[in-house]
Amino acid sequence: MTAAPTTADDVVDEVQRLQLTISGMSCAACAGRVESVLNKQPGVRASVNFATRVATIEADRDAEATDLCGVIERAGYEARVRDAGAERDDxxxxxxxxxxxxxxxxxxxxxxxxxxxxxxxxxxxxxxxxxxxxxxxxxxxxxxxxxxxxxxxxxxxxxxxxxxxxxxxxxxxxxxxxxxxxxxxxxxxxxxxxxxxxxxxxxxxxxxxxxxxxxxxxxxxxxxxxxxxxxxxxxxxxxxxxxSAKDVTLLLRDGTELVIPADELAEQHRFVVRPGQTIAADGLVLEGSASVDMSAMTGEAKPHRVDAGDSVIGGTVVLDGRLIVEAAAVGADTRxxxxxxxxxxxxxxxxxxxxxxxxxxxxxxxxxxxxxxxxxxxxxxxxxxxxxxxxxxxxxxxxxxxxxxxxxxxxxxxxxxxxxxxLGIFLKGHRSLEATKAVDTVVFDKTGTLTTGRLSISAITAAPGWEADDLLAHAAGVESASEHAVGLAITSACPHVPAVEDFVAAPGRGVSGRVGDRSVRVGKPSWIAAGRAVPAVAAARRQAEARGETVVFVEIDGHVCGAIAVSDGVKDSAARAVAALHARGLRTVLLTGDNAAAAAAVAAQVGIDDVIADVLPDGKVDVIEQLRDRGRVVAMVGDGINDGPALACADLGMAIGRGTDVAIGAADIILVRDDLVVIPLALDLxxxxxxxxxxxxxxxxxxxxxxxxxxxxxxxxxxxxxxxxxxxxxxxxxxxxxxxxxxxxxxxxxxxxxxxxxxxxx
Structure with a gap:
């Protein structure tokens, strides 16, 4: 007989993890007192967070939560078992x-x-x-x-x-x-x-x-x-x-669907995600193709295309297409x-x-x-x-x-x-301000902080015999039926967008359709060019990609007629703000989830020498901690949901006022104006x-x-x-x-x- 495999539950069978909500704590000393009385109990290890009023406890399996609440109440406080899902709304x-x-x-x-x-x-x-x-x-x-x-x-x-x-x-x-x-x-x-x-x-x-x-x-x-x-x-x-997702559509073995609460989803369950829905768990795409808004995790405005075999992250949103996902990590285990x-x-x-x-x-x-x-x-x-x-x-x-x-x-x-x-500055509290005068390093997020966070056309290159305006009009016409971020940038740049017929979206490649009496395709260079050499257009593509920009080719009636480069433009005030910080003797760092080429291009434009790219939210926290371990006193400037942990972890968090509620909530200073020159003024204030x-x-x-x-x-x-x-x-x-x-x-x-x-x- 084959022995049953050892599971994680078998290993920690003798230990349970509890969370209690504590009421009546008026200062950090109260949290220390609660932590002390809990840790005096046999088989109990406790950590009390005064900021969230939560006691996290590891205790023997025979320990009762009601008994631990009684210990806390005898110390002069009130306690109850925490319902995390409900209490985060309180x-x-x-x-x-x-x-x-x-x-x-x-x-x-x-x-x-x-x-x-x-x-x-x-x-x-x-x-x-x-x-x-x-x-x-x-x-x-x-x-x-x-x-x-x-x-x-x-x-x-x-x-x-x-x-x-x-x-x-x-x-x-x-x-x-x-x-x-x-x-x-x-x-x-x-x-x-x-x-x-x-x-x-x-x-x-x-x-x-x-x-x-x-x-x-x-x-x-x-x-x-x-x-x-x-x-x-x-x-x-x-x-x-x-x-986070509240409900999830479970795909049953017979092919039917069943909507259940997201917290009932288990590993290896298959679930369906449609356009506009939030992915409920980390998992693997089994079927389908879609653009996924990853801004909750990476802060980048550009959607990420996923196909069968790709991994997806819970909390991100499907923009188009239908996905069937197998859950790999659920609940507290998700990223x-x-x-x-x-x-x-x-x-x-x-x-x-x-x-x-x-x-x-x-x-x-x-x-x-x-x-x-x-x-x-x-x-x-x-x-x-x-x-x-x-x-x-x-x-x-x-x-x-x-x-x-x-x-x-x-x-x-x-x-x-x-x-x-x-002055366009909002100070939220005084605790972290103690480190302000000692700040020697300012870390910037890229998208939405140094850049506008909105894709726009940076260059249009027409092949010989074609006009840039005609190129843009035909591309905008076919892109008008698309919801892709690149398509929206092209459409918004055209003053008069013609109608499109026979529109077809090729997932991960581009779009096609008829504009007037012409057949038009717009998409990835590899899909449009298909080995055809167009020197002027290819040169424009190399130059744009060297600047960290995204390039699409335009084909009209079977001819590659030009390239359109789109980029997330750098704010006009970014370079001046960085120069002002350098003048004060501060070191600046660009920390982003974007690719290295795009990050380096933005850093060169604003005058930042140190660049750390391709970093997810937990990696941003690691970078902040590494800087602090080296003796640096760090101020973090960001705007996205993904910046929330780094803003909270830094010695001083500074959030752009037009950013997300998470970034604003985690920061110590809010920059109400979307003008980076207030950063040095904020430090002085x-x-x-x-x-x-x-x-x-x-x-x-x-x-x-x-x-x-x-x-x-x-x-x-x-x-x-x-x-x-x-x-x-x-x-x-x-x-x-x-x-x-x-x-x-x-x-x-x-x-x-x-x-x-x-x-x-x-």
Whole structure:
């Protein structure tokens, strides 16, 4: 008896792979905590992606998903088994942004009158009326309790597990300011009769309601803009998922057809693909011939012709013809599914780096609590009394609360985004901008990035005795019935297209038909010429192909009468953009899925020396990684679906605004204008934005560090500390608003205009 062959399932029989969706994670530290508790379970290896909120787990076969969800829930988070197909259509970050927006709106509306009244009642006690305490409390409580609840919830969860993050300090600061204000307005009132304004200010009551509400408003604003940015990043995965086939037409053994969901397709199943349908799996063509739009995988505008015996890739679209395909790889094993994983993994690499504020807070938060405790102890030992000790300790907590930090990043990003929009630049987030000033290599995609992405006629060569206009008219007439990209380019170039009769398409070779009283054929040189020597036409063909262009011959009434070359034209701004980058000392690389000849021709036109051609999406990621392994800091510029993984993997991703949703979703910077001269401007704006954010961060923490000793010494009057905190926020906002003047000085404006019109000396 022959033993049954060993299968992959037999090898991994003892291991199962699970994916869980995690809710309630507010930072990368949360993802690390979930990963830690999972990995402590016997037989479990887990990796948690904070960007996608997904835990990928390898566990023993006897491990239950419900048990692992219970482990995560005991750690303070929520978990459920992931339905990847359904959840890629969801947008939890957009939902979270709406949730925060409601709380932010309520908090902001109540904060304005609360701040005005708090200052007035503290500075001018004579303005107080019966029940003023209850008015302030009624305005403050919805803000400090309901609106600030996301921070309190995280702080409580962290406390249960012995942890502390920025939310802990925010929550404690809001709570302390509220408690101190309640004590002041209800239990610690002083007469203010017969004293001057300065005495009133110096000795005024510590009404800190406006501080507690202000911290809530500012930090909620930061969380809201962060959630919006993450929603846009997640859109890359949703756009990719939308391209996959939902149904597939299965070909049964008796020749009948059955439509089934695409996820039920299995290897070695035969399925039918008709014009306009998406190929559901990687496979081998058994019958038929068709043009296939490969742009989802290669980014190239030119369709690829496939015949029986050729391989096809899932996620690509059949333009004409009918194919019968045998599935070779289905579901998660297809190259298309691999592309989705590439984007997920690349985004996860960025999410593993915690925000600067969280890194500092990991040390800053515990230190503040220690200082507050030492302050209270010191005052008690010095005989200051419990009230004074409590007051000084609370002052430390309140003054340490990072009010300005809540504005440091979102304000700079808002101003930079507005200014960038005026310049044709859209900044999506701040994490990857940290690497901007260190970028030393810019990698360009070709089609749709350096080129227009649209085929057009570059040259018409007529044989002796023929006119170029007649040649074009007859070719356009017969091509008018074709949907091929080359045919569309020829047809669109002819102002008056004659009618065609007896049209016939020869798959993989060309088309033929009657235009007027003449028989016309247009197609591959090998099909048209068939060994006939036409020196002038053959020379034109060699020259065009040397430039990386596509050439078709035209035959009229049996005579080879000329050649038409079509190409994807280089953008007018490409050479100037590359020259500007070289002037800044940056290295440029052309990375494309097109053939080497076409890539070299485009590179020569725009001034790029390094060319890497014939590369598929996973290969593009490999190239980016190789450059980074050699110490390069890489910016990637692209526009196609195939560029999504590379854009997400690069240190800085820059997508052309007219490109695909996947490219735009995976990139860090979107070039709204289809003008490449904004690339150097985008790098400059990104550097300026990152510098502004860092200055804001330094100020925000520097202010707290400088003010804490003063508060601990009991020298910081609550009202003055509130004013100082307001000034700190004012500084952060003012510093961020400086970005409105980016490239707006007389010299910079002139320079920008010169770059735009091509007159600048780069």
């Amino acid at each position: 947008d939890p970050d957009a939902d979270h942004a709406r949730y925060l927006m409601v709380r932010l709106a309520v908090a902001a509306v109540l904060f304005v009158p609360l701040a005005d009244l708090s200052v007035m009642f503290a500075v001018v006690p004579s303005t107080r009326f019966t029940g003023w305490q209850w008015l302030l409390t009624a305005l403050a409580m919805p803000v400090v309790i309901w609106a600030a609840w996301p921070f309190h919830r995280v702080a409580l969860r962290q406390a249960r597990h012995g942890g502390a993050t920025m939310e802990t300090l925010i929550s404690v600061g809001i709570t302390a300011a509220t408690a101190w204000s309640l004590y002041t307005v209800f239990g610690h009132q002083h007469a203010r009769e017969g004293i001057g304004i300065w005495q009133a200010i110096v000795g005024s009551d510590a009404i800190y309601f406006e501080v507690a509400a202000g911290v809530t408003v500012f930090v909620l604003a930061g969380r809201y803009f962060e959630a919006r940015a993450k929603s846009r990043a997640g859109g890359a995965l949703r756009a990719l998922a939308a391209l 298309f599914a691999g592309m989705v994983r590439l984007v997920e993994e690349a985004q996860a690499q960025k999410a593993d780096t915690q925000r600067l504020a969280d890194r500092i807070a990991s040390v800053f938060v515990p230190v503040v609590f220690v200082i507050a405790a030492l302050t209270a102890t010191g005052w008690l030992l010095a005989g200051g009394g419990s009230a004074q000790a409590f007051s000084a300790a609370l002052a430390v907590l309140v003054i340490a609360c990072p009010c300005a930090l809540g504005l440091a990043t979102p304000t700079a990003m808002m101003v930079a985004s507005g200014r960038g929009a005026q 990104a550097s300026a934005t990152m510098r502004t954010i860092k200055v804001n961060m330094i100020w925000a923490f520097g202010y707290n560090i400088a003010a804490i000793p003063i508060a601990a010494a009991g020298l910081l009057n609550p009202l003055i500390s509130g004013a100082a905190m307001a000034f700190s926020s004012f500084f952060v906002v003012t510093n961020s608003l400086r970005l409105r003047n980016f490239a707006a000085t007389k010299r910079s404006s002139r320079r920008a205009r010169e770059i735009a019109d091509g007159s600048a000396d780069l």
